[in-house]
Amino acid sequence: MNLVAELKKYFGFTSFKPGQEEVICSILSGRHTLAMLPTGTGKSLCYQLPGLMVQGHVLIISPLLSLMQDQVEQFKRFGEKRVVALNSFLTIDEKKMVLRNLRKYKFIFISPEMLQVPYIIQKLQELTLSLFVIDEAHCISQWGYDFRPDYSRLGEIRKRLGNPLTLALTATATRKVLNDIIYSLDLEDVTKIEYSVDRPNIALVVEEAAAGRQREERVLELVSQLQKPGIIYFSSKKTAEQMASLIADRGLCKVSAYHAGLDQASRTLIQQQFLYNQLDVICATSAFGMGINKENIRFIIHYHMPMQMESYLQEIGRAGRDGLQSIAFLLYSSGDELLPIQLAESELPSEQQVAWLFHKLEENQMFITDKGIVEQHLRDIGGFSEIQWRIVEQFFKNERHGPNFNKLQEAILTYVKERMRVKKNHIARMKNWIESTCCRREYILQYFEETLSRKISPCCDCCGIELESFQSFAKKHDTLIESTWQEYLSEILINESQNYEK
């Protein structure tokens, strides 16, 4: 079979990007496939093309509503109309209509949460699924344990849908995460297609900067000097807002903050503005980035340290998709790990909370409803967050023969302890990387159980790096006052030719 001809026929492209063909061949030969392809290699094509080539429906599990909408639009641009996102953006009437005519849709996008709705499952069971796709599959491991538990139930859903041929796609996963995905989906005989997580055109820099004023000043300096566009990541919405204001006040560039506290309309607007170069810099929390396909991002700055290496790589991986030289800065000072630790702790119920809850329950058995679930109002008095409560609730739901409080409490505490150990371990490894003085790229690859095939330059601060080459033309111009007109002219020509390459 000539895959390139098929590619040309459906999409008009004349060649595949690295990994695509391999994944598609694996799928077409009927093997469950787990693909780790570098960011920006067009992972969607890996299910789009085989989906079009074979009979039956393709179900794509996607983590974000906005991502689904984008993908649907992308399909429609290619002229494929048999595509739908089955989510809460649909009105009740629309949803009824879609479900009634589900057969008409070749590609169905859906969230893991929606897959928990019995009626939806029932409708999906009536279809012949040719492919079950999990986009951003690392979410299973990263979110499935607490934040979005429905991610950890996809394996069960897969079975109920008749064990369809499965494709899991991700860009950043350790061996452990890959195994976690396979285990969670309960896949047997998986073909793993793994490409390197390394992005050689992104230079890595970690810099000491005391939290507060000093770090702010450094960010302002970087923003004024570095080639834009860029993203600055924060672990706090407020700090992101403040930094955005500061940059705007100094008139450094067009900037906006982006976080989950904004309404959907603003979020979409900001994303679009950034995409179309109406904004140079985004001060964002981790809410920003998934599904951002902007080619020319030149820098990523981390104002706060991420909670794990995988997140860090995902975030810096948004730079330099055009293949041109880009840079990632992480600003750090000792003690920074306390914020991620605090965030990690806040997503698990504390020992005190659990003890309090069971004390209440022993006091009064009526707090358990006839469905075997704990009364909601205990959640509020106990100060449980939505996520914390869900974890507790899950343990009660799984207890089929009436709860044994002692056993349950112990089970919950053991679980929480283990999860916290894992999270703290992630943070510790991140901190080790930051404090390491060995080549940062080599360390990252080691973490992902790869080896560095060749030395690159520029590489990282530990290998030595000339920051000047990352400065924008305007800045260079300022500092080149004393240079000759020949040098000045060559600057212009180099910059122009770089522009043409884009």
Place this chain on the structure above:
DNA sequence: CGGTAGCAAGCTACCTTGCTACCGGTGCTGTAGT
């Protein structure tokens, strides 16, 4: 947990120190008969 903002007191002329309170991310969602 530890940084920081806000305020008041202390000390000296506008600047320093000390106390308290507060904060810190990610997203989906039918508890229905088509």
